[in-house]
Amino acid sequence: MKATIAELPKYVDKEVKLGAWIANKRSSGKIAFLQLRDGSGFVQGVIVKSDVEEEVFQTAKTITQESSVYVTGTVQKDERSPFGYELLVTNVELIHTSTDYPITPKEHGTEFLMDNRHLWLRSKRQHAVMKVRNEIIRATYEFFNENGFSKVDPPILTGSAPEGTTELFATKYFDEDAYLSQSGQLYMEAAAMALGKVFSFGPTFRAEKSKTRRHLIEFWMIEPEMAFVEFEENLEVQEQYVSYVVQSALKNCQLELKTLGRDVSILEKITAPFPRISYDDAITFLHEKGFDDIEWGDDFGSPHETAIAESFDKPVFITHYPTKIKPFYMQPHPEREDVVLCADLIAPEGYGEIIGGSERIHDMELLSKRVEEHQLDPETYKWYLELRKYGSVPHSGFGLGLERTVAWITGVEHVRETIPFPRLLNRLYP
Structure with a gap:
């Protein structure tokens, strides 16, 4: 047999x-x-x-x-x-017969292992990480399929950028400029106007010159978008989804999590609902914790996110960030023009932001104004603006970074171990 x-x-x-x-x-x-x-x-x-x-x-x-x-x-x-x-x-x-296999049962340096990533994947630890990654992907499809979402595949080559072109990889598309996608969101908004509730799963690219343990140049995103869904309901979908994939990993990857030495008691607490803290209260909290370097209107760095997350035993939503530090498409708070209806979901244990999401602007006049304020080309975004011209509705969505989520669930320190072949600032091989 x-x-x-x-x-x-x-x-x-x-x-x-x-x-x-x-x-x-x-x-x-x-x-x-x-x-x-x-x-x-x-x-x-x-x-x-x-x-x-x-x-x-x-x-x-x-x-x-x-x-x-x-x-x-x-x-x-x-x-x-x-x-x-x-x-x-x-x-x-x-x-x-294999001869002189380079990765022997002893300690090897990180750069050596990364040079031999094509072989390092065979190790017990890396095998366990990839199996957990696979389970998260499987559970993702299961969750969205069971909740009435249709999968839509946005393009990887785009003529515009959701959040500006400063951190994009540019290329020539015959005689035009094109970019590798940093997010499928704008296209998913169009898909949501056709199919109601949609999600994408694919590679995204950020030309960000960062070397932190949380950053990759190429990573995978799950990006749901939902018509007729406003801010609060969007948060509920996020916490239900994250709870679902964590519990699926606990159920179906017990051996892998044990191999990785993961403390599963921490993961067992990850069930909806999740705590929430406003940006305003987060600033006050950080000042009380001695973070005098942060002022209202600044974006949070890793130390700030970690300090906030340490006060909770579940992922925490930081909501209502200042308008000026968020992308042009986010819906303003109905009672405050200085903040938007958005939230970042911060994972426990120092793993940082795993989800960014918001309600999107559905008023064409306001969105046109934002395009102008951000000095974006109205012609390039003409199709996106037209989504507000023909039957516009309130709608919301979010993006979850797969590799950071895998790192958090597995307890792996660096995201380079959570993708089969990582692309880093100094690494395009193998």
Whole structure:
């Protein structure tokens, strides 16, 4: 019976055949232990010399790290194993011998591991992170599909920028200027006017020269947009969505979170509703905490967000930021022109902002005024303005950064480990 490692619990006391790689091994004169991986998981294969042919045992003793094999054996329960099972091996067929594999079972520097990212992905820790990432993506589709959203794919090449062009990658689109998208939001607004509730999931690009543990040049965003949804309801959707993916990861990635040493008791508290603090109150709070460098009208940096988040055991919404530090499309507060109907969702434990969202301006006259104030080209944004000309409605949306969310849920310190092939300020290889 051919099986994967993930399927082994179904075959206790039965013989199976696995295609696998040798993650590690150790042996004595009478017994050999092979750490096997096949992409679906990791399992230990045990070979007892007296139970197999001499040739099989010699293969097991001399096989090298990351060699590929077919392994035949009987599945057994093993309470000592994190996986809960092991394989009593009866045969090993060598497919390919790996020679001088560079990532050995010892400490390696970060730059070395990043240079070998194509191989580093095979490690148990990186495998666990990628499996949690996959679960978050799976749960994302499930949540939005179950709540009546349609998936829409906005373009990656655009002629305009939602938040200005200073941090965009420019390219030539034949004889025109074009940019790699920093957000699909404007296009998702158009889609929401056609389909009601929509979401996108795709790569976005920021030419921001930042080296912090929270920043990537290329990252993935989930961007829902909803017609007839105002500010408060938008926040409710966000907290329901984040709660959903966290609980899904807890349910379906127990082994991976254990491999990563994640304190799941922290994640178990992540259920809606989430606390909220206004920007005004956040400024007062920071002054009380000794942050004299921040004034009303300034944007928050990492230390400020972390200080606020530390007062809560769940993600916290910071709401109603000053108009002047937010993008042109955000709806003003009905009673205050100096702040807008927006919120950033700050993750606990120092992981920073994972969601930015707002109610969008739906009045064409006001949006035209904002385009002018931000010195944007009205012709470039003509199609966007027309969304307010033909049946405009109140609408809201948000964007969740996948890699920061993966980092927070897994407890990984740096976002470079939460994407298969990170693009950083100093890294385009591999």
